[in-house]
Amino acid sequence: MGGRWHDEAKHDITFFDGTANDGFIAPHAIRYDPFNDLPEGSTHMCLRPSVQAEVCFFATDNETPIDADTAKEIASDLGVGAAATQAILKGHPVVYALTTHPGHHASPLHYGGYCFVNNVCCAAHELTRAGKRVGIIDVDYHAGDGTWRCFQRLQHALCVDFVSLHSAADYPHVFLHQNAIELSGGVDWSTYEPCLQSAIDRVLSRHVDVLALSLGLDTVAEDPEPAVDAAFRLTPKDFARMGEMFRDTGVQLLVFQEGGYALDVVPDCVHQFLAAARPMPSEPPSR
Numbered sequence: 001m002g003g004r005w006h007d008e009a010k011h012d013i014t015f016f017d018g019t020a021n022d023g024f025i026a027p028h029a030i031r032y033d034p035f036n037d038l039p040e041g042s043t044h045m046c047l048r049p050s051v052q053a054e055v056c057f058f059a060t061d062n063e064t065p066i067d068a069d070t071a072k073e074i075a076s077d078l079g080v081g082a083a084a085t086q087a088i089l090k091g092h093p094v095v096y097a098l099t100t101h102p103g104h105h106a107s108p109l110h111y112g113g114y115c116f117v118n119n120v121c122c123a124a125h126e127l128t129r130a131g132k133r134v135g136i137i138d139v140d141y142h143a144g145d146g147t148w149r150c151f152q153r154l155q156h157a158l159c160v161d162f163v164s165l166h167s168a169a170d171y172p173h174v175f176l177h178q179n180a181i182e183l184s185g186g187v188d189w190s191t192y193e194p195c196l197q198s199a200i201d202r203v204l205s206r207h208v209d210v211l212a213l214s215l216g217l218d219t220v221a222e223d224p225e226p227a228v229d230a231a232f233r234l235t236p237k238d239f240a241r242m243g244e245m246f247r248d249t250g251v252q253l254l255v256f257q258e259g260g261y262a263l264d265v266v267p268d269c270v271h272q273f274l275a276a277a278r279p280m281p282s283e284p285p286s287r
């Protein structure tokens with residue numbers, strides 16, 4: 001369900017769903033169209049075309065099923081992203097997009113990790129086309145490999161910079177080079193906070209108008225997904241601290257929810273993040 005959330009201080013943090021936005025079309029350059037979007041000079045290895053062969057070629061895991069409702073869900077997710085993008089363009093200081101599927105593992109050439117379309121990249125691309133300077137930060141436990149590939153492909157047509165803060169020892173097992181801040185298992189807020197601050201400082205140094213955030217909740221200690229000994233140790237309270245850090249940037253914030261599988265803890269993490277990310281009443285509007 002969509003709608004507005006007015007907290008006790010009547011801050012204007014708005015939720016959307018995709019039900020009223022089914023006319024949205026993903027930007028051509030980053031649409032999921034693997035059969036026509038292979039890199040120049042690449043070789044298609046599916047010598048015997050079949051559904052199974054294409055899945056093996058374009059999927060990065062075997063845990064991302066495609067079923068009868070997947071296309072409908074993706075269309076809805078695109079609508080959520082489009083509505084969230086428009087809300088940023090209208091000046092909302094904080095916009096939170098909750099899609100059915102996460103997106104940061106999807107690239108123009110592959111899907112996986114429950115991701116089919118890279119939601120944050122679609123939004124960032126639209127905002128850049130509208131003249132905004134966008135920086136993307138990914139704080140999911142897993143590396144934002146799909147976002148990284150989109151950034152490599154589109155460069156500043158997508159955003160001015162991208163930083164992913166993630167586990168060094170887990171899926172998707174891709175090194176993101178200068179766009180990566182890799183962390184070891186067991187890190188808590190005392191280690192995480194300065195790394196996140198360095199990511200924020202780096203992106204802010206590019207004078208961005210909008211921060212697009214891939215917010216993963218699978219960095220919380222209770223999450224069941226991480227590999228043994230690789231899990232992070234954040235607490236719900238740490239997400240409030242995270243929200244404060246983004247609030248203190250004074251920059252418009254567009255949040256896409258990514259992973260997070262400790263479902264009894266995730267709502268508290270999200271609520272604490274959003275409650276802290278809202279502008280303080282005495283602050284001037286975001287630029």
Ligand SMILES: [Zn+2]
Pocket residue numbers: 140141142216218258259260
């Ligand atoms: Zn994740």
